[in-house]
Amino acid sequence: MGAERQDATDEYGMPIIPAPGDAAARKRQAIIDAALAEFLAEGYSAASMDVITNRSGVSKATIYKHFGSKERLFLAVVSGVLPKTYADLTPPARALADAPDVRTALVRHTTELARILLRPEIMLLRRLVIGEIDRFPQLGQLWYLVTYDMNNGPLVEMLTDLTAKGELHVPDPKLAVQQLVACTVGIPQLVHTFAPATPVDDSELASTIGSGVDLFLARYGRPPGWHGPA
Amino acid sequence: MGAERQDATDEYGMPIIPAPGDAAARKRQAIIDAALAEFLAEGYSAASMDVITNRSGVSKATIYKHFGSKERLFLAVVSGVLPKTYADLTPPARALADAPDVRTALVRHTTELARILLRPEIMLLRRLVIGEIDRFPQLGQLWYLVTYDMNNGPLVEMLTDLTAKGELHVPDPKLAVQQLVACTVGIPQLVHTFAPATPVDDSELASTIGSGVDLFLARYGRPPGWHGPA
DNA sequence: GTCTATACGGAGATAGAC
DNA sequence: GTCTATCTCCGTATAGAC
Incomplete structure (x- = not known):
């Protein structure tokens, strides 16, 4: 369901091993990508943090650790794209x-x-x-x-x-x-x-x-x- | 709280007696006014039918009898203003x-x-x-x-x-x-x-x-x- | 037609284990 | 840092009495 939490493979079937220190950064990016898609599709109010959680493949608590609130996540995502x-x-x-x-x-x-x-x-x-x-x-x-x-x-x-x-x-x-x-x-x-x-x-x-x-x-x-x- | 459900008076303190047949129409208008204010203030998704209910002074069931759904209410209200x-x-x-x-x-x-x-x-x-x-x-x-x-x-x-x-x-x-x-x-x-x-x-x-x-x-x-x- | 009371689901956010 | 499980509240919509 979630996403590539482990055993992720690239286009040749080789396992993708993230550089250890980048783990947090990669999750952060996954959150941003999922959030952008959800916000664009539903608008701010109708966008669901549950959906963003599932699509990003991380847990909801992690999202809140990184961004603090739905409002701050929205601002971070949109201002990054502009x-x-x-x-x-x-x-x-x-x-x-x-x-x-x-x-x-x-x-x-x-x-x-x-x-x-x-x-x-x-x-x-x-x-x-x-x-x-x-x-x-x-x-x-x-x-x-x-x-x-x-x-x-x-x-x-x-x-x-x-x-x-x-x-x-x-x-x-x-x-x-x-x-x-x-x-x-x-x-x-x-x-x-x-x-x-x-x-x-x-x-x-x-x-x-x-x-x-x-x-x-x-x-x-x-x-x-x-x-x-x- | 709600609105003038009874004992409503005009600017001279005289009671306002709605024409009998207009009761439904007047409630309908009260709903539209309250809905427009709420939609403009909050946007569609964040607008609350509870708030519209309270501000219009009618019950929620009445709103749904008149307009069927939040979406239809929104369309009726906005297209009326345009x-x-x-x-x-x-x-x-x-x-x-x-x-x-x-x-x-x-x-x-x-x-x-x-x-x-x-x-x-x-x-x-x-x-x-x-x-x-x-x-x-x-x-x-x-x-x-x-x-x-x-x-x-x-x-x-x-x-x-x-x-x-x-x-x-x-x-x-x-x-x-x-x-x-x-x-x-x-x-x-x-x-x-x-x-x-x-x-x-x-x-x-x-x-x-x-x-x-x-x-x-x-x-x-x-x-x-x-x-x-x- | 209109009301009260409620069903039912999903929202955002967090506690505590690891 | 990250997860699972859960808390609490509010959303839309409707059933049934009057």
Whole structure:
């Protein structure tokens, strides 16, 4: 029932012998994995510590030794996943350096961002966090901080630099980044927030994002016919 | 404790005698009110039917006679509130007729929309619905339908008309409406989704919305210097 | 239709042996 | 550190009297 408490074997049938000192750490990870699955599936309140206990293969007492309470377990699990969410994202400055022009860089970056944020597991996590914001305000703060560090902040810097170079005209970079994200990723994200079952249509996503970037550049881009500093 | 089961009096101390046939309807309403408060405060799973029972002043058996189950009660309560949310919204066509120009009309409309959607109770309801979407997919559909009927649909019509008249150039009105909403209301809405305690700053809201509408018009508006059909 | 009283299961958390 | 066994409370839902 529980899990591999002993006689665990790998894919070749060889017994897995955990390094002695890692036993506690491995159990801790097993708890986190089981808890994440249960919380994502049931939400915080409906999630059962009994289910997490059985799935993780450790005893309930061990879970409470490690995490103290259901609330603390929830916070530990969710806050661990959040930063990993954005780890795959290429820093905007690099995307800009690798692209032939600003529009291409913006399209590539927002597309990559959308691919990450629209992953079903991330959308699930996002809905979970939003639904529990009133119970766990720390999660809202964490979500904001991670988003800002990994995406908005770097984009603000990039827009500021491009404005200094004369390639864009962005008077309020912080607001502009919010607008850019809202007009591109924000649109499919909103749809999938309320209709999780909707599949992601690649060509539709590309055209939505392209249109959003064009909207952004119509306001903040250099005028047409402009080809560099005079 | 319970509520006004008998000897209930109005503000002048006069006894309130419910019309005989309305007794059931009045209890039904008391249940709905108590349930909404409890669901908004605790979320679906953590909400207690015992608490709803006590606050509504009727017995638990009566609640189950009326609604059958906790799930059905939840759906009845939430779906009843949703349409009322948008009832205060002026139809976009009227806002346009009453405004001196398109920009003013768009600013007024999105501002009014923001005022409604940013009300703390509505934000609370929205977080609740999002958090329970996987358990109650019907609510996502309902939310989408109400939003579309009361806001997006009429706006699409309006943009289509304005394009026909030559006052705007909107090739894809459905997408444009999503962009307009995302660039204006969507920005403070996102902030308040993750940071509910943040108060609404009127001047900041106005400047955000103004900037969003300008962004929209930079792409879809008539070119500057243009003063009516030739 | 409405009430009181209760059935029945599962929740989170812990005591104490090892 | 980890387990087994258990405590205590509260959950939804219903039976039966009025």
